[in-house]
Amino acid sequence: MFKLPLKYILPAIFACLLWSTAFVGVKIGLQYSTPLFFAGTRFVISGLLILPFAGPFLEILQSVRQYYRVIIKVALLQTVIVYTLFYTGMTLIAGSLAAIIIGASPLISAIVAHYTMHDDRMTVFKTISLLIGMTGVIIIALSRQPWQAAGLREFIGVLILVLSSFSGAFANVTVARDSQTLPPLVLTSVQIFIGGVILLVISVLVEGVPFFNYPPAYYSALLWLSVVSAVGFSIWFSLLKKP
Numbered sequence: 001m002f003k004l005p006l007k008y009i010l011p012a013i014f015a016c017l018l019w020s021t022a023f024v025g026v027k028i029g030l031q032y033s034t035p036l037f038f039a040g041t042r043f044v045i046s047g048l049l050i051l052p053f054a055g056p057f058l059e060i061l062q063s064v065r066q067y068y069r070v071i072i073k074v075a076l077l078q079t080v081i082v083y084t085l086f087y088t089g090m091t092l093i094a095g096s097l098a099a100i101i102i103g104a105s106p107l108i109s110a111i112v113a114h115y116t117m118h119d120d121r122m123t124v125f126k127t128i129s130l131l132i133g134m135t136g137v138i139i140i141a142l143s144r145q146p147w148q149a150a151g152l153r154e155f156i157g158v159l160i161l162v163l164s165s166f167s168g169a170f171a172n173v174t175v176a177r178d179s180q181t182l183p184p185l186v187l188t189s190v191q192i193f194i195g196g197v198i199l200l201v202i203s204v205l206v207e208g209v210p211f212f213n214y215p216p217a218y219y220s221a222l223l224w225l226s227v228v229s230a231v232g233f234s235i236w237f238s239l240l241k242k243p
Contacts, residue, residue: 008239015235018228023095023102025228026087028221032214034207035087038222040199043079045226047193050234054185064190067182070174071191078171078233079195084202085164092157100140101158105165107133112169117177137162176240184238192233 029038054060064071090098107130141158145151179187203210 011235012239015232015239018232020099022225022228023090023099025221025225026090027095028217029225030087030091032218034203034210035091036084036199036203036207037210039083039087040196040201040203042222042225043083043192043196043199043229045196045222046229046233047189047191047196049226049230050185050189050192054189055183060186060190063182063186067179067187070178070182071187072194073174074171074179074187075191075195075198077167077174079192080198080202081167082164082171083195083199085160085167089157089160089164092160093154097140097154097158098161101137101161102165104133104137104162105168107137108162108165109169109172112166112173116170116173172240175237185234188230188233188237192229 026038029042033041051060086102093101110126110130137158141155145155175187
C-alpha cells in the first residue's frame with residue numbers, strides 16, 4: 001500500500017487543525033454580520049496577508065496572465081461557491097454538527113477524483129471506507145428528523161454543507177491537475193482575494209449595504225479566520241501540487 005511521507009502528512013494535519021478552529025470563529029462573526037459580507041471580508045484580508053510572501057510583483061502578474069483561467073476557476077469553486085454555501089449552512093445548524101459534515105469532505109473528494117483524474121482510482125478498500133463514511137453522513141442527516149419543521153431546517157443545512165464539499169472537491173482536482181507550475185502562494189493569494197471581492201459584490205446586491213459598528217469579538221473572529229484561511233490554503237494547495 002502506498003504511504004505518504006511525514007513531510008506531507010504533518011503539514012496536512014496542521015492545516016486541518018487550523019480549519020477546525022474556524023467553526024467557532026464563523027459562529028461568532030455570524031452573530032453580528034450577514035454571511036456573505038463576513039465571508040468576503042475574511043477572504044479579501046486573507047489574500048492581502050499572503051500577497052507580500054508570494055514573490056516579486058512582476059512575477060505574480062506573469063503567473064496570473066499565464067494561469068488566469070485556473071485562478072478564476074478555483075476562485076469560483078473554492079471561495080465563492082464553497083463559502084457561500086458554507087456560511088449559509090452555518091446559519092442553519094450548530095457548529096459541532098457542521099464540523100462533522102465538513103469532516104466527511106475527503107469522502108466526497110475521493111468520489112470526484114475517481115471520475116476526474118486518471119491516476120486516482122477507487123480500490124476495494126477505498127470503496128468500503130467510502131460506503132461506511134457516507135452511511136454515517138446519511139444517519140446524521142436523518143437524525144435531524146427532517147419530517148419535522150425544526151429538523152427540516154437542520155437537514156437543509158446538512159445538504160448545503162454537502163454541496164459545499166462537492167464544490168471544494170472539484171477545486172482540489174483543478175489545483176492538482178491544472179496548476180503544476182503555478183506557485184502555490186500566488187494561486188492562494190490571488191484566487192482568495194478575487195473570490196472575496198466577488199462575495200462582497202454579491203453581498204451588497206443581496207444583503208444590502210453593511211454596517212461597520214461591530215464589537216471587538218467580531219473583529220477578533222474576522223482576523224483569526226483570515227489568518228486561518230491564509231495559512232491553511234497556502235499549505236493545502238502546496239500539498240495538492242506534490243507528485
